Amino acid sequence: MTVNYSLDASSSTFLGTQRLLFRWKGSLWKSTSAELLLWLLAYYALSMSYRLAMNPSQKRVFADLAVFFNTYSEFIPLTFMLGFYVSTVYNRWREIFDHIGWIDTPALMIANFVRGTDERSRMIRRSCVRYLVLLQAMVFRDVSTPVKKRFPTMQHVVTAGLLTQNEKAVMDSVDSQYAKYWVPMQWTFSLLKMARDEQRIESDHVYIDLVDSIKGYRSTIASLTLYDWVNVPLVYTQVVTLAVRSYFLLALLGRQFLVTDRDISKARTMDIYVPVMTILQFLCYFGWLKVAEALLNPLGEDDDDFEVNYILDRNLQVGLLIVDDAFDQKPQLEKDIFWGDTTAEPFYTADSARRASHPNVGSCAEYAAKNDGVMIRQRRPTVHLTSGELAIDGGIEAVPVLGSGRVEDVEPSIRRLSSAFSDSIFRRLQGLTSRKGSLASISSLDASETRASTPAAQQKFMHSSPGTGRCEIPICPLATKPASSSANQRAHLSFRGRVAPTADLPVISEERAEKLKSDDSNLLDMTTLAQNNDTDAVVKGRGQKSYSDNDEDGKTHWRM
Structure with a gap:
């Protein structure tokens, strides 16, 4: 699902920004609370053992280990690794969303180029849209956990109405060990060729434009299978995950307060019982890592993953409306209220009219240059x-x-x-x-x-x-x-x-x-x-x- 907070961030006021910190769903607190709680329990367990259970010689060894871990843990380049890793994962996440597939353009092309109001023309247009959504559902079943749970088998797809029993039999008759994503596309192109032969499509040029539009939709959907097949290299994910967790594992000893008379720099720090700075560092680094983990597969079930089931439902409903119920509908022509007005400007509400307008004017347009002649x-x-x-x-x-x-x-x-x-x-x-x-x-x-x-x-x-x-x-x-x-x-x-x-x-x-x-x-x-x-x-x-x-x-x- 997707966490939407755009309304709260519509203005950069103090209260508007602070409200975002108190959200729970998809928040930093929800992502890091379990790890932070476990780390604090381990930290205080070691602290109590050091203060109450160890003898002086054991305390000396513990202090030496704490100084060693605190000194050399800074050699781990966490900032560099996390920054590059999150940037790579975010770019991949954005490209996956750009290839999610929307039915609007192909449906509008089908509605405008496949003409006719008879029942056969309507069936051709509706079947084309349904096959395009079927292709998307078949791809989502293989790359998205929520859709796989919704359609565990192709019989569930038939029950949902995206596929008829006869069409399923035709698809099952195709003997192929590979995914049959191409079958709905072949059906779609066959219907368009039949519509062209029956003169429901006016010309070959229109037919080619329509085919190109559907080819673009197919390429967009097919890209999702490639992103699911080829991931970010596993070793990179392992390195970043191991580096962050190892750093704070060493911090369990390295950030302890030391009670000793020896000349150790850590002993001169204030004992405030709660490692405030380490907790802040934990939230920043672990939160950064959780961002990458959430973006790594946006087709899953995390709070910020894509609403793939909604996209399927929306594409089917909107596509059928475009090619059938709203086909060839248009309002009666009439003069608009700006007829003859050379300075047309829509009205504002009282609240919106108070906001100053800053038109697109060049920064030097009002500059009064001296004419030297x-x-x-x-x-x-x-x-x-x-x-x-x-x-x-x-x-x-x-x-x-x-x-x-x-x-x-x-x-x-x-x-x-x-x-x-x-x-x-x-x-x-x-x-x-x-x-x-x-x-x-x-x-x-x-x-x-x-x-x-x-x-x-x-x-x-x-x-x-x-x-x-x-x-x-x-x-x-x-x-x-x-x-x-x-x-x-x-x-x-x-x-x-x-x-x-x-x-x-x-x-x-x-x-x-x-x-x-x-x-x-x-x-x-x-x-x-x-x-x-x-x-x-x-x-x-x-x-x-x-x-x-x-x-x-x-x-x-x-x-x-």
């Missing part, structure tokens, strides 16, 4: 395997978020990047100072070829729709450290946006581009390229190798 690509620093030099792949570029309106200040938003990203860029730029080549050519670029870097120019940052205006771009240092006069210690920001071509956007000459390409430092200062409306205006701080393409005006432009 600018997005940049992530650049991850990498370390060269041989030189150990830190490098940042690609350039650094900023893209305005279209439709976000005017961006008043870009630099604070960029400065809010993670410190790890900013520091990695600064270290990369510092490492460039040790490279071969002079950077004088970069600092000597004509002012007309670079963007204005004055504070006033940095505050100008606005973008407009393609072809409608010019774009002014600030030069914002990404690193938070003070800027140096060296060009390689400045981290420049690039801007990518679709802008209209303007006359003041500078163009790099071929001579200057060739000079920059030949520079060993491969570090380019801020440059700007403006092409037609469909291309990007790019300002980059560090370019990869430059390349050229010809614009419509015949000039050679360079994009870094």
